[in-house]
Amino acid sequence: MIKEILMPKLGLTMVEGKIIQWFVKEGEFVNVGDKLFEVETDKLTNEIMADTEGILKNILVNEGETAEVKALIGIIAGENDDISSILTNSGVEIQQLIDIEFSEETPITEQPENIESSYIKATPYAKKLAEERGIDINNVTATGYRGTIVANDVENAEINEIKIKVTPTARKMAEDKGINLAEIYTGTKIKKADILAIEEKYPQDNEFENEKASSMRKIIAQRMKNTWAGTPMVTFNMEADMTETINLREKLKAVYERDGIRLTYNHIIMKILSKLLVKYRYLNASFDNDTIIYHKHVNLGIAVDVEKGLMVPNVKEIEKMTLREIAVQTEKLIEDARTNKLSPDYLSGGTFTITNLGMFGIESFSPIINKPEVAILGINKIAEKPVVVNKEIVIRPMMNLSLTTDHSLVDGALSAKFLKEIVEIIENPYLLID
């Protein structure tokens, strides 16, 4: 039986996916439930299992390549199955015919595609140059004849890479010991003796351990850097007296618990936000160059720390929800995020985000906005503090709120007004039924 492997659609908004890894090599046998490949969308990465047993005959989309949803990315088939018609339809066979037409004098037979693809085509001189100059030939873009890396390509690659002259032995030693050649390069060729000298100088060569960053970490890093570099962010802080909100929670908690629902301060603050964000349209918006995009609904995101990093699922159309519904839905999303069961749709389309570091004792911080949103609310620790009420010093449970806004759309006065209104409702939660 022949099974075409298609790029899965992981959520409504997914249009394409990138293959991060094939767990099975071409020609290997897979059982139902075996890990087949890992795919990355702009939101997350997922491991896809085989739902058919057979031999993985062809990988049509290689690691690092991107394919549209429903595109043919591989074929599982039995040993004697003829898959040529599938390949013809997918354009693979046609490509091979063209190759043959252009190949010179007939006796030369081309290597099968899968063998060639793993070999880096570079001229001997290009390889020699790359080795001499410490350039990884894998990172060089080929512009030469028949897709071959030629010396010129290595020279161009060098512009982007620091030129490091190093003997092959020294290179190997540096790799083994995790020494970064770029850091010790002074312009003269690095030799074995230089590496040994470094070792002597810093005898604990295990001070560093390198780990390749996960896809999620790379995505987080990229998004954070882009936001940080491209957004004028201001963080505003204001304290709220939690007395009334604590009372509210204590009274509702017991009621909710009967139905197995856990109520947290997050849920109450989310309820407050769901109300206010309908009123403060600028805070529930996106800004795209010269266009302000107001979102019809409030899709409220909550930052969840998961094993490998951070995820921000959002509660859709929260403005229509009761506190009870908010509590149920939020906890489900958090649970799904932590068990990697989250549908990607819940990771996109958010309009505002909250992030709570109170349980770690944090009293104030500057959260980074989750683009393309324009604001994020940081929630801090509730701490008993002396405050002045009616000219008397009393002890009250206080909590600081840290609101970061994108100043390109949201001005300081508006941010302050919004934050003040949150605090007002926290201090007088009866306003929720107003």
Add this chain to the structure above:
Amino acid sequence: MRQITFSQATLEAMAEEMRRDENIFVMGEDIARQGGVFGQFKGLSDEFGDRIMDTPISETAIIGAAVGAAMAGMRPVADMHFADFMGVAMDELFNQMAKIRYMFGGQTTVPMIVRAPDGLSSCAAAQHSQSIEAWFMNIPGIKVVAPSNPADAKGLLKSALRDDNPVIYFENKILYREKGEVSEEEFLVPIGKANIVREGTDITIISYSIGMKKAYEVADKLEKQGIHAEIIDLRTLVPYDKEAILKSVKKTHRLAIIHEAVKQGGAGSEIAAFVAENAIEYLDAPIMRFGAPFVPVPFSPPLEKAYRLDSDKIVEEILEKF
């Protein structure tokens, strides 16, 4: 400097050396009375009388007699009329001429020259148009030279006439008429030394004999594309100048070899293999060989034209490798 033809240059070399060494004499068909089919012996018999001898039509006899004379202390020059006819005397050439010095442990030498006019002329067909230098690159005991211009023709012939080993002197039929600067002062061109006729940085083009005309054409066309070709005139095929080839390839990182002879198993194959063995790490493109297709030379004029090297096609193929 004065300009003389290739043919005149060989005549001068013969006359000068025959005056210098009375052991030199010439045997061949139609060379004394007629002066050679290409005029390359014209007037020699006036000065040297019976040292220029017309022979019966028997290459076997000519080479056999020359080998004997050389062993007896003479320095015979055997003219083959057309290189294509050497096949008739092949045993004399490759078993006798090439091996005798070795077989007798150096007790005798065979200082002789076989003059072999070769190459395409105009519709001379399959048996009168060949370039067969590669055959003799595979026979130890023979030196092989193939000059490309009048000066080298003279200098190499004079060196060959003084060499104590058998030398096959391939002289291209079309080149006989070509003029070039030749010094009036006496000079020799050493056997085994290539000539870097044009310096360049991007590709080494190696050729010899008539192939050099294509080498220049190709280099000129490449120059217009901004590619500076280095041209090596090999001059001598056995021994060939390995040092010059390696030095150039290590500089330019690309190699093309051009010859009129058949590409398969041609001189270019030997050079390509030598470079691949010794300097593959310096190559930034596949080695390119340009020679005749693997077919007999056609008589038909359009087909003969198609058979010839085309510098435009060579340029095109070279450009693909950049």
